[in-house]
Amino acid sequence: MALESGKDALVIFTPSGKRGRFALGTPVLSAARALGVDLDSVCGGRGICSKCQISPGYGSFAKHGVTVDADALSDWNAVEERYKSKRGLIEGRRLGCQAKVQGDVVIDVPPESQLHKQVIRKRAEARQITLDPSVTLHYVEVAEPDMHDPSGDFERLTAALRDQWQIGQLRADLSVLTTLQPVLRKGGWKVTVALHRAEESDIPRIMHIWPGLYEGTVYGMAVDLGSTTIAGHLCDLRTGEVLASSGLMNPQIRFGEDLMSRVSYSMMNPTGAADMTTAVRAGMNALFTQVAAEAEIDIGLIMDAVFVCNPVMHHLLLGIDPFELGQAPFALATSGSLHLTAHDLELQMHPSARVYLLPCIAGHVGADAAAVALSEAPEKSEDLVLIVDVGTNAEILLGNREKVLACSSPTGPAFEGAQISSGQRAAPGAIERVEIDPATKEPRFKVIGSDLWSDEPGFDEAVASTGITGICGSGIIEMVAEMRIAGIVDGPGLIGSPAQTGTTRCFLDGRTHSYMVWDGSATGGPVITVTNRDIREIQMAKAALYSGARLLMDKFGVDHVDRIVLAGAFGAHISPKHAMVLGMIPDVPLDKVTSAGNAAGTGARIALLNRGARAEVEKTVAQIHKIETAIEPRFQEHFVNASNIPNAVEGFPHLFKILTLPELNFNSGGGDASGGRRRRRG
């Protein structure tokens, strides 16, 4: 009910449940600030930005023990009326800075009025992101200069931000000082500033200044700089929304497919490292341009960026020769997080845009692994989680609340379809799913671009436009696993002869046998086979991955893990059952294997949207213990055992509950059994 003047009214905010008593006439925004309720405002309570919209509730609220009268808030004042008539307001909404408390009231703060709003993530198990970006907007009204009390324009702006926003010390970029005077005068001594503060305790710096109330937004880029692809998310720093996501091939590929070939390139060519730095920065700028065009925004409004990448990319982006990463002891120039500017890295965004690089863990476990840790938070996991970011180089994390271990393992590019005779990148026409009949040894498959199996009616028509062009990474994993299940490949990795396998799809191909998947030659298409060398490549890649994971388990003192998270764009497409048949990942119940998608990119996005997450990941990384596989004698032992399919010594009890693998050994002296010992880092 409305109260007599002089009495305090009870104000209850939802959804926070915060409540307090306030003198009649207190603006709702002031009450919210006093209670620490998260209510946004750019204009500082002047009724012009409308960011503080609230929904008062009327009637009886038994839950809160309060009845709200129709006159619990002040009538619409002129400012509010003008705002509504000019810009419109959703029915039932009021401006929190104008509506004043007149009686007990329940006030709902809708999500879009929350400054530190929760950013939606698709995965239910994922950590929430609370919006708290390093760049914020503030509208201020600045005193005009006075010859009787002379002071600089910047000093009066500083005083205004102190008085109106309680921001004490303040600095400005030189670019702000050079535009300050005309902007202040154009805005009639009213301006909006963009402040950058990497950490709450930092002295804020003004990065940009607009005349009057700036009603637009500002943007940030979260970039996952991979050896093969560069992927970026453009985010609205005021809503946390991803406005556009885009990717392109890393232009460094022309210097070498995998990381080690790029390190070699830098060793062999005097300007090699510099050339690759130029290339990757150009790629970055191409990505920014592409994403800005896609979202139809001004690239100059991108004011913050977060980068995650492996150590070689990290060094090349910074302009550091990756020479030392090419040889033991794999010393990083620096592993700490870095605060830089767009200018430092020659990036085309806002001229004063800030850039943050997540810390690297150590050696070849980089900022991308740190970002995965930020996204998947193994250090907060109750159960023991193995996180595998499958790429040309696999980063592996194992841990729980007690401790987290990490290593890197050079899987090479086989999982991406490279160095496989019929391999290709994931694209329409590529075989991505495979089943082989254990009785007939006949394959059926699906290609990217169609949902039909190859033995289903209409398949030929469905693939007419794309053709059947090769096998992609997830396809080759299923293919080799299915060949093992169907008895076409034995444990040591040898393809059997027609006699041994009972199918003419196996045929002598040089000194070893190959398996015919698809003969398109009649229609001018490719002949798709799996050679014994292909099997060797997959064996090496999966053995590298498994032995890294197994080494971490040794160091942790365990023989099994509770769950497995497959990260990386590629991880999302892997069939857990087939990966386990291959012995690529340790044995767990199949429903304990989940995909985290591009967790590194997500980690970058978290660090972009929430400043606190940066300090958090720096702390986490400092506590992650890095294991260097190169100096661990057991790694070689695990690698040799893991070369078998699934493994020469380890049981897979959970896997064998749902299937059995034939006991086979095709070795009759003709196999290229030594072909697979090479290792690469990629």
Add this chain to the structure above:
Amino acid sequence: MALESGKDALVIFTPSGKRGRFALGTPVLSAARALGVDLDSVCGGRGICSKCQISPGYGSFAKHGVTVDADALSDWNAVEERYKSKRGLIEGRRLGCQAKVQGDVVIDVPPESQLHKQVIRKRAEARQITLDPSVTLHYVEVAEPDMHDPSGDFERLTAALRDQWQIGQLRADLSVLTTLQPVLRKGGWKVTVALHRAEESDIPRIMHIWPGLYEGTVYGMAVDLGSTTIAGHLCDLRTGEVLASSGLMNPQIRFGEDLMSRVSYSMMNPTGAADMTTAVRAGMNALFTQVAAEAEIDIGLIMDAVFVCNPVMHHLLLGIDPFELGQAPFALATSGSLHLTAHDLELQMHPSARVYLLPCIAGHVGADAAAVALSEAPEKSEDLVLIVDVGTNAEILLGNREKVLACSSPTGPAFEGAQISSGQRAAPGAIERVEIDPATKEPRFKVIGSDLWSDEPGFDEAVASTGITGICGSGIIEMVAEMRIAGIVDGPGLIGSPAQTGTTRCFLDGRTHSYMVWDGSATGGPVITVTNRDIREIQMAKAALYSGARLLMDKFGVDHVDRIVLAGAFGAHISPKHAMVLGMIPDVPLDKVTSAGNAAGTGARIALLNRGARAEVEKTVAQIHKIETAIEPRFQEHFVNASNIPNAVEGFPHLFKILTLPELNFNSGGGDASGGRRRRRG
């Protein structure tokens, strides 16, 4: 005497007199550090930099009550012997880090071994400068990388600086990170770093890194950027020594002689301000190149710079359009001090060199006036001091320990010989001293380049090479004052006719009279005269200066000052007596007028060599109260009164104790008495 092992020895350091007891075997450097004795070391006590040289004293020291035995210090060890044989050591010197205390001892720290040494200043009354630059050198030995405990090279360097130099948090410029790995390896994990710390509380940043022990030094530039000239001192940041001083004309002169004509240029030309910014930065770079060449040093070793300048130069150097300074209320874009980099201002020094700009006071009282305040410290003066920096624009400070007031007054370029018919800049051949015989009205003078008076034997021969070319600023002041003393000019500023003055040196020259100083036409030289318009120009200039000073005296509530300091290169050449006859400065005893030379340049040098001075001047400037002459009605009144020579209303009792001025009024209707009302700012 040497003591038994286990007992403590008394160690007394001179000249500090600090003393303490130390366990036998304590290195002298450690004892010095424990007592806070200022003993330098770059290598951190490894016996390789020799910065910690000390002189032990032996025998009986009655003053200290101690007798020092010959074995009070340990014998020369191998490190010390090797240093002495390779590099040499002054007789009697030891290395403080190697010599160990064995008994009671008196240790003298010679000036060059003091880290915070006193920098010599010529003037006895001037404040001392304690060397404490923002860039310091530190030698460290860094742990090698270890695969069993992987860490980044930068992180190990940080740990080494923490352990060996007690420097906690640390950052590095990106340019250091890009060179870190090869430099560490080249130096065998021993490196010297240059650290920058603007204030003691700042997180230090590594600016540069050298392999091994860097035995060179680093440099800084103190620059006084004036409207007419740019003057710079190149200083050794390890000794405080000025290695070279140089100056050049401000290349902006082509855009206008005085400040206001440059502000106009920027208003009239779309790219005017940008053109002038480019010009002044180019001039700065020319100065740096010139000074570095003169001192024969690598320009890339200039790592710090301090700039002082008036507000228009300040804005143009920063790239800020000085538009607002051309009109009331004369608002500065920013008046605070600025920390920038060489890159921000496109300066060619070390690529990461730091730049510090002193704060401006307000309006047209700039960082040059702040630098004068830093050098002359009016806020610490027991008596009331008037400090006048005479240039195209005069900055005037008045104050004592209670308060300090400041204003700026547009004297125009007359004091620099400009806009005077026979005026010229101070250069060989220019008349700089003048005497006129009150009886005969005949002048005699000295020209720059000769010590002889023009009526002394040998004068003609002495000036044969330079000629007699014109009158410089200090010459015109003496000339007009002598004309007033000799009765050639009256109080209102009119030159008398031949009849009124009794000399044919006065001749009708258009509607007014002129005074013939030197007729060189017979030998093809110039005819040097003083016209009545010249008198008017000087009247305006001196009236502007005096009325500014007088206004500050009003505001301070006083009618006289205790002493006067003339600053500015020109100030050093002004004859106090003649200045007072002109009524250019208030009346004080002549011995209370002193010259501070280029006090603004000295202030810049103090801020360069002592970090604490920066905080100090920022605090002082915040407390200086700026008076805007334009809005003070009394300024016009003072100006009109001060147009008279010496003054229409004020007495000059101290002056009239030593001379009398004839009471004259030549006005017979023919004078151009209104010709002097224009004012300029320049």
